[in-house]
Amino acid sequence: MLARARSLLSLAEKVLVLTGAGISAESGVPTFRGPDGFWQHYRPEDLATPEAFARNPRLVWEWYAWRRDQLATCRPNSGHLALARWILGRHGVTLVTQNVDNLHEAAARAAAPPGTDPALAYPVRLHGSIAHLQCTACEWREERLDPIDTTSEATLPRCPACRALARPGVVWFGEMLPAEALIEAGAAARQADVCLVVGTAGVVYPAAGLAFDAKRHGATLIVVDPGETGFDEAADLKLEGKAGVVLPELLAGGPP
Numbered sequence: 001m002l003a004r005a006r007s008l009l010s011l012a013e014k015v016l017v018l019t020g021a022g023i024s025a026e027s028g029v030p031t032f033r034g035p036d037g038f039w040q041h042y043r044p045e046d047l048a049t050p051e052a053f054a055r056n057p058r059l060v061w062e063w064y065a066w067r068r069d070q071l072a073t074c075r076p077n078s079g080h081l082a083l084a085r086w087i088l089g090r091h092g093v094t095l096v097t098q099n100v101d102n103l104h105e106a107a108a109r110a111a112a113p114p115g116t117d118p119a120l121a122y123p124v125r126l127h128g129s130i131a132h133l134q135c136t137a138c139e140w141r142e143e144r145l146d147p148i149d150t151t152s153e154a155t156l157p158r159c160p161a162c163r164a165l166a167r168p169g170v171v172w173f174g175e176m177l178p179a180e181a182l183i184e185a186g187a188a189a190r191q192a193d194v195c196l197v198v199g200t201a202g203v204v205y206p207a208a209g210l211a212f213d214a215k216r217h218g219a220t221l222i223v224v225d226p227g228e229t230g231f232d233e234a235a236d237l238k239l240e241g242k243a244g245v246v247l248p249e250l251l252a253g254g255p256p
């Protein structure tokens with residue numbers, strides 16, 4: 001299986017890589033639907049929706065502030081790094097992620113040899129970035145790494161341009177994905193010879209739909225995941241295992 005997957009990937013002109021929370025699990029970032037997943041303690045509709053934020057901005061900011069603090073101590077794992085090295089070492093790969101943890105970007109910066117632009121291995125971010133804040137009223141959006149003061153509504157972050165309440169720069173349930181991200185990801189799905197899906201349950205749309213689009217347009221579908229996913233039926237190859245173990249073997253031919 002591994003040898004077959006390796007040769008399919010090396011022969012592929014165009015590759016779409018779609019990742020989800022599972023690729024960051026070994027970095028210590030809880031997944032959404034796993035046993036210790038975020039959603040075990042909270043319901044998505046309680047926290048990751050515009051209605052929830054309008055109803056109780058402090059509660060939603062408390063959850064994101066906790067996730068931002070937690071991410072400050074997380075590092076890219078061997079799966080992120082093997083993927084970044086592989087992308088930087090060839091052409092024709094589009095990395096698309098549902099994750100908002102910026103660990104693919106950190107891996108690209110760590111893996112890029114001097115003189116190589118790490119941005120070549122940056123992902124298309126379908127669901128935004130937890131490091132970014134955006135305004136609830138105007139177009140302002142910026143990366144802001146300083147801690148969020150959730151003591152009271154009065155201390156929550158505000159837009160520097162119009163003073164309206166600022167919110168996490170992520171896509172919530174019921175919200176449209178960034179148009180340019182969807183266009184780029186959709187084009188990559190239609191042109192892919194191989195679609196490599198890593199660490200996503202395939203529950204959230206339209207992200208999960210990209211893998212099925214790729215398959216419909218003739219791509220071979222390879223899934224890397226230790227568990228069951230919504231892609232398993234359609235997968236041509238399923239590599240059961242953790243991203244941090246499988247990706248170094250699959251992409252670099254070496255041990256993790």
Ligand code: BV8
Pocket residue numbers: 019020021022023025026031032033034037048098099100127170171172173174175176177198199200201202203204205206224225226227228229241242243244
């Ligand atoms: C939209 C950012 C339309 C925020 C996220 C019914 C009712 C209401 C809505 C819907 C509905 N049916 C469909 C919808 C649409 C909805 C949706 O798909 N809901 C699902 C729950 C059914 N989608 C939306 O709302 C999207 N917008 O559709 O807009 C629209 C149309 C017109 C006009 C207006 C709007 C927006 C979706 C984006 C939501 N935001 N994140 C935040 O992070 O706080 S989604 C969130 O889930 C994360 O981004 C996460 O990445 C994503 C998907 O989860 P996964 O990545 O798959 O993670 P999960 O835990 O589920 O799985 C982990 C996997 O890893 C598992 O398979 C596990 O086995 C594996 N794993 C574990 N360890 C490892 C591993 N793999 C490898 N190695 C390991 N070590």
Ligand code: ZN
Pocket residue numbers: 135136137138139140159160161162163164
């Ligand atoms: Zn504003």
